Structure formats: structure tokens, C-alpha cells
Amino acid sequence: MVKPSSQVLFACQSCGATFTKWSGRCGACGEWNTLVEEASAARPGGLKAKPSKRSGSGQIPFTSLNSPESPPPRIQIGVEELDRVFGGGIVPNSATLIGGDPGIGKSTLLLQVAARLARNGLKVVYVSGEEASAQIQERARRLKVADSPVELAIETDLRKILRALKTDPPDFVVFDSVQTLWSDSLDAAPGSVAQVRACAQELTHWAKTSGAALVLVGHVTKEGQIAGPRVVEHMVDTVFYFEGERGHQFRILRAVKNRFGPTNEIGIFEMGPYGLAPVQEPSALFLPAERDVHGGTAIYAAMEGTRPVLAEVQSLVSNSAYGTPRRSIVGWDTNRLAMLLAVLEARCGLSLAGRDVYLSVAGGYRISEPAGDLAAAAALISSIANQACPVRTI
Ligand SMILES: Nc1ncnc2c1ncn2[C@@H]1O[C@H](COP(=O)(O)OP(=O)(O)O)[C@@H](O)[C@H]1O
Ligand SMILES: [Mg+2]
Ligand SMILES: [Zn+2]
Structure with missing residues (x-):
């Protein structure tokens, strides 16, 4: 196949992948409507073609792993x-x-x-x-x-x-x-x-x-x-x-x-x-001021780097008014909620058919650690049972 010299390229504005054909969805990152025609994207990262600075002998200097110089000190922001x-x-x-x-x-x-x-x-x-x-x-x-x-x-x-x-x-x-x-x-x-x-x-x-x-x-x-x-x-x-x-x-x-x-x-x-x-003290931001008395919440201790952060998982399970029950989440992953619900149904004998499930992490925090599943399960069971988790339980 002969390639035209001035080829039109389509670059994904999200991940930067380039394609020769336009499509509605980026084949690299899966984002929709991000491919845009960029005629001059053919030289990725390259500015005006500079004359290459080749050394006369064509050799590159090698050095050892052990540097005698200590690296410059880091700049402390003081925060x-x-x-x-x-x-x-x-x-x-x-x-x-x-x-x-x-x-x-x-x-x-x-x-x-x-x-x-x-x-x-x-x-x-x-x-x-x-x-x-x-x-x-x-x-x-x-x-x-x-x-x-x-x-x-x-x-x-x-x-x-x-x-x-x-x-x-x-x-x-x-x-x-x-x-x-x-x-x-x-x-x-x-x-x-x-x-x-x-x-x-x-x-x-x-x-x-x-x-x-x-x-x-x-x-x-x-x-x-x-x-x-x-x-x-x-x-x-x-x-x-x-x-x-x-x-x-x-x-x-x-x-x-x-x-x-x-x-x-x-x-x-x-x-x-x-x-x-x-x-x-980030936990103060994500924890509620008042204790849960109605049931449906559980406290989770997440590790953020070297620091623990306490977050509250809130859930509500109610009878659904719709043919297909709602599953609504904030700060959580849809697929993990589906999996949790399946485990609760199959292994814990809880019936969730025909019931809406809402799950949210308070304060706008996001939980991504798998360990958070336990807190979410506790919050769901607490809501289904209409019984608050014991005070001072994490
Ligand atoms: N006069 C103001 N008083 C308090 N907060 C302000 C004021 N002006 C802007 N902000 C806050 O700063 C934010 C804008 O931050 P900025 O640093 O410009 O964002 P970015 O650079 O990420 O676009 C606004 O969303 C608003 O919350
Ligand atoms: Mg700005
Ligand atoms: Zn992309």
C-alpha cells in the first residue's frame, strides 16, 4: 500500500493516541467524541526539525551508577x-x-x-x-x-x-x-x-x-x-x-x-x-456530626498513603416503585455494588429483588480499596435490618 505523504491523522484529545481513520470512539482509551483531525501531528513531540548535534566521533558518553555528586536538595514548600x-x-x-x-x-x-x-x-x-x-x-x-x-x-x-x-x-x-x-x-x-x-x-x-x-x-x-x-x-x-x-x-x-x-x-x-x-485531621471532614440511629451506615478506616482516614458509608434499601429496581451510588463503583448485592443474596440469605439500593460515601470521599466492601456490606445489612451498627465500631 502506498501511503500519501501528507497523511491526515486523527488524535484523541484525551489520551493522545493517533489514528488514520476517524471514529466516534477512541480505540485506545474508549472515550467518545475525542478524535479530532490534526494534520500536523505527524511529528509527535517534535518542534522545528533541528540539525542533529552529532559529535564528530559518533560516540555517546557513558557514566557509572555511582555518582560522586550528591543531588541538589529538595525545595521544601513548608506545607x-x-x-x-x-x-x-x-x-x-x-x-x-x-x-x-x-x-x-x-x-x-x-x-x-x-x-x-x-x-x-x-x-x-x-x-x-x-x-x-x-x-x-x-x-x-x-x-x-x-x-x-x-x-x-x-x-x-x-x-x-x-x-x-x-x-x-x-x-x-x-x-x-x-x-x-x-x-x-x-x-x-x-x-x-x-x-x-x-x-x-x-x-x-x-x-x-x-x-x-x-x-x-x-x-x-x-x-x-x-x-x-x-x-x-x-x-x-x-x-x-x-x-x-x-x-x-x-x-x-x-x-x-x-x-x-x-x-x-x-x-x-x-x-x-x-x-x-x-x-x-481529614476524618473530621468525612464523618457525620451525629450518630446514626436509624441504621444504614458504617464507618470505614481507609489508608491514604501513610495516613488513616475515617469515612462513613451510607446506604438505603427500600421497596421499589419501578419494575427495574434502582441502584444509585456516590463515591463507589457500580460493578462492586452489584457484586456485593449478589453475595448478600446468595450467601447471606437477604432478598434484594424488587428493592432500590442507594449507597453513598459521605462528604464526597471516594473509596476504592477492596477492603471497603466490608463496610459497604455492613451498611447495607444495617439498612435492611433497620438496625444501627454498634457505636464505636469500625
Ligand atoms: N472571591 C472568592 N472567594 C472565595 N472563593 C473564591 C473566590 N473566587 C474564586 N473562589 C474559589 O476558587 C475557585 C477557582 O479556583 P481556580 O484556582 O481559579 O481554579 P482552576 O485554576 O482550577 O480553574 C472557585 O471555584 C471558587 O471556589
Ligand atoms: Mg486556573
Ligand atoms: Zn483516547
């Missing part, structure tokens, strides 16, 4: 919830991606971090392509960090940004967001998979050689017209997702990839009028 998630502070010469839904608080968190580090004497640059400087200055006033010597720039042109950074390299730099950056060496539109990848690659490469710690903000996108943060996950050292539930004040910073630390640690924050405040 335990953050330093722990980073694996003991931010590593210089590194690239971090912070993903999350729009409005979850990424800019707020990073402005607070930037301000702290700048106050501690580091050279800190904050580049925004999303907001006007007045907006960011207004946020800084609200967060009471306007007096911090953060250097703010509103720019989206990667070439200009890199020129400025190379002239006067900072210790810590934030890009808010990676989806607004564009490089003139690609025809693709800003926000496309090709642009987002190329810009992230170039910046990551710069960070590795300059000594700076780089943080890229990436919005989780729903529409599929803008590339999501997942397309750059593989090129950065550390990937965090900032999560939270609508209508709840708490936010969780979760490490999903960390080349310098564990990935099971989380940092818990509360969004307040002065920004995000660390929460040292």
Missing part, C-alpha cells in the same frame, strides 16, 4: 500536606503536571505555593495564558500574598517564554495552563494534542537542563476539542490530580506518578475565603 505528596519536597530539574477540572482550585493552589517559595528567597516565575494580570493580582490580594516577590507574566508564545527563562533562569516556574501555550514551529492550533505535547516536551527538556522546578497546569477537558493533561503524563516526572466534589469544600491532591516518591500519598485541603488551607 506538610504538599511536601508529603511531592515525596519530601519539590525536586529541582524536574517537571510536574497538575491536572484537574476547571474551577477546582489549581491556580489558587499554585499561586499560594509560588508566593510561599518566593517569600523564602527563591526566584519564582508565574506564567499565565488564561487570565489577565489584573485577575491574578486580584486573586493574590484575596489570598493575602500580593506582597510576595513572584514575577508574573501573561504570555502564550513558547518561543518568547523560553527566551526570557533562558536569559534569567528561575528556581521555580508555573505555567497556567499548558493548553494555552503554542509554538510557532507547528501549524496545529493551540490546545491541540500536537501543540500541547510539543510545548510540554520543550519545557520539560529546558527544566532538565536549567535546574528549575517546573509545574504545568492541565485542565481536564470534557468536550474533546482541547487536549487533556493525559497526553503529557509520560514526559513529566510527577503527575498530580487535584480533585474535589461539587458542593464540598475539601480538595485532594493525589499523586498518580512520581519518579521521586510514592504515588499513594494524598494531600487534603479545604477551600476557604483565603484560598486552600491544609487539613491535618
Whole structure:
């Protein structure tokens, strides 16, 4: 088969996979309506073809595993919830991606971090392509960090940004967001998979050689017209997702990839009028103020990294008014609920046919550990039996 030279490619805006044919669903990640035509995506991650810097002899330098130099010290933010998630502070010469839904608080968190580090004497640059400087200055006033010597720039042109950074390299730099950056060496539109990848690659490469710690903000996108943060996950050292539930004040910073630390640690924050405040005692957020007297709840002790978090599983089993009973869940997995119900029917002699089942984890918390099944089963049995679990039982 002869391939046309200027092949049209369709890139998934969620995972970055490319296909030669369009289809409604991405064959790689299974997301719907995320394939978008990207003519110039053929050079993934590559900017303007640079002359390759080949050494005359064609040799590469080898080194040993045992380095005589000690690595540069980590940058301590001084907020335990953050330093722990980073694996003991931010590593210089590194690239971090912070993903999350729009409005979850990424800019707020990073402005607070930037301000702290700048106050501690580091050279800190904050580049925004999303907001006007007045907006960011207004946020800084609200967060009471306007007096911090953060250097703010509103720019989206990667070439200009890199020129400025190379002239006067900072210790810590934030890009808010990676989806607004564009490089003139690609025809693709800003926000496309090709642009987002190329810009992230170039910046990551710069960070590795300059000594700076780089943080890229990436919005989780729903529409599929803008590339999501997942397309750059593989090129950065550390990937965090900032999560939270609508209508709840708490936010969780979760490490999903960390080349310098564990990935099971989380940092818990509360969004307040002065920004995000660390929460040292998270159980208080997820536990109800009053004891259950009617039955249907059970307390579960989850392990989040090195810390236990108490959460309440709430359930309600009631007679169904519909032909097909409802199964409704919050903070839980549908398939695991179906399995639990099957076990309760088959092994515990409980009849759930014709009954609606609601299961929710209080406070907007999510339980993903299989051990949580026991708490869910206890909550369901408690609801069916109309009898509260014994007080002080976990
Ligand atoms: N004046 C304000 N007072 C209190 N909270 C605010 C105020 N303005 C914005 N916020 C909070 O900050 C959030 C926006 O955070 P932001 O850091 O801009 O999110 P992101 O960068 O993730 O899109 C809003 O959803 C809101 O909860
Ligand atoms: Mg923002
Ligand atoms: Zn995909």
C-alpha cells in the first residue's frame, strides 16, 4: 500500500493516541467524541526539525551508577500536606503536571505555593495564558500574598517564554495552563494534542537542563476539542490530580506518578475565603456530626498513603416503585455494588429483588480499596435490618 505523504491523522484529545481513520470512539482509551483531525501531528513531540548535534566521533558518553555528586536538595514548600505528596519536597530539574477540572482550585493552589517559595528567597516565575494580570493580582490580594516577590507574566508564545527563562533562569516556574501555550514551529492550533505535547516536551527538556522546578497546569477537558493533561503524563516526572466534589469544600491532591516518591500519598485541603488551607485531621471532614440511629451506615478506616482516614458509608434499601429496581451510588463503583448485592443474596440469605439500593460515601470521599466492601456490606445489612451498627465500631 502506498501511503500519501501528507497523511491526515486523527488524535484523541484525551489520551493522545493517533489514528488514520476517524471514529466516534477512541480505540485506545474508549472515550467518545475525542478524535479530532490534526494534520500536523505527524511529528509527535517534535518542534522545528533541528540539525542533529552529532559529535564528530559518533560516540555517546557513558557514566557509572555511582555518582560522586550528591543531588541538589529538595525545595521544601513548608506545607506538610504538599511536601508529603511531592515525596519530601519539590525536586529541582524536574517537571510536574497538575491536572484537574476547571474551577477546582489549581491556580489558587499554585499561586499560594509560588508566593510561599518566593517569600523564602527563591526566584519564582508565574506564567499565565488564561487570565489577565489584573485577575491574578486580584486573586493574590484575596489570598493575602500580593506582597510576595513572584514575577508574573501573561504570555502564550513558547518561543518568547523560553527566551526570557533562558536569559534569567528561575528556581521555580508555573505555567497556567499548558493548553494555552503554542509554538510557532507547528501549524496545529493551540490546545491541540500536537501543540500541547510539543510545548510540554520543550519545557520539560529546558527544566532538565536549567535546574528549575517546573509545574504545568492541565485542565481536564470534557468536550474533546482541547487536549487533556493525559497526553503529557509520560514526559513529566510527577503527575498530580487535584480533585474535589461539587458542593464540598475539601480538595485532594493525589499523586498518580512520581519518579521521586510514592504515588499513594494524598494531600487534603479545604477551600476557604483565603484560598486552600491544609487539613491535618481529614476524618473530621468525612464523618457525620451525629450518630446514626436509624441504621444504614458504617464507618470505614481507609489508608491514604501513610495516613488513616475515617469515612462513613451510607446506604438505603427500600421497596421499589419501578419494575427495574434502582441502584444509585456516590463515591463507589457500580460493578462492586452489584457484586456485593449478589453475595448478600446468595450467601447471606437477604432478598434484594424488587428493592432500590442507594449507597453513598459521605462528604464526597471516594473509596476504592477492596477492603471497603466490608463496610459497604455492613451498611447495607444495617439498612435492611433497620438496625444501627454498634457505636464505636469500625
Ligand atoms: N472571591 C472568592 N472567594 C472565595 N472563593 C473564591 C473566590 N473566587 C474564586 N473562589 C474559589 O476558587 C475557585 C477557582 O479556583 P481556580 O484556582 O481559579 O481554579 P482552576 O485554576 O482550577 O480553574 C472557585 O471555584 C471558587 O471556589
Ligand atoms: Mg486556573
Ligand atoms: Zn483516547
